Amino acid sequence: MxxxxxxxxxxxxxxxxxxxxxxxxxxxxxxxxxxxxxKPIGGSRFTKETAIAIDEVVHGKMPFMVGKEARQxxxxxxxxxxxETERLAMVEATEDVNEIKKELSVYVDDSVKTETxxxx
Numbered sequence: 279m280x281x282x283x284x285x286x287x288x289x290x291x292x293x294x295x296x297x298x299x300x301x302x303x304x305x306x307x308x309x310x311x312x313x314x315x316x317k318p319i320g321g322s323r324f325t326k327e328t329a330i331a332i333d334e335v336v337h338g339k340m341p342f343m344v345g346k347e348a349r350q351x352x353x354x355x356x357x358x359x360x361x362e363t364e365r366l367a368m369v370e371a372t373e374d375v376n377e378i379k380k381e382l383s384v385y386v387d388d389s390v391k392t393e394t395x396x397x398x
Contacts (some may be wrong), residue, residue, distance in 0.1 A: 296344070304342040305331045 295301045309331035312318065319339040322330045334340040343351055 300344065301332075301335060304340070305335045307342075308334055308340050 312327040
């Protein structure tokens with residue numbers, strides 16, 4: 279198995295990777311996605327997620343970004359995540375308000391009394 283993994287190491291002449299560190303980062307991120315349930319891209323002769331991830335990155339099946347493009351993608355992802363978190367907080371707050379109103383309605387009567395009811 280170790281020899282199979284060593285055969286995956288890229289030939290550094292293809293200029294897709296500026297360093298092996300970049301290869302490791304891209305493969306680690308892809309392995310994380312595979313562990314979380316993503317499907318492998320294409321077929322692979324490996325069964326473990328890390329080996330599949332390295333295989334996909336080395337053979338160019340999984341694109342990755344570098345430089346300004348990558349930084350901009352990270353910023354956009356954070357903005358989207360923050361917006362989603364804010365939206366969920368608003369939904370939860372609305373649900374909490376409705377729940378509090380429901381609980382208080384037992385103790386406080388907010389209905390408007392008509393004149394006939396107030397004369398009695």
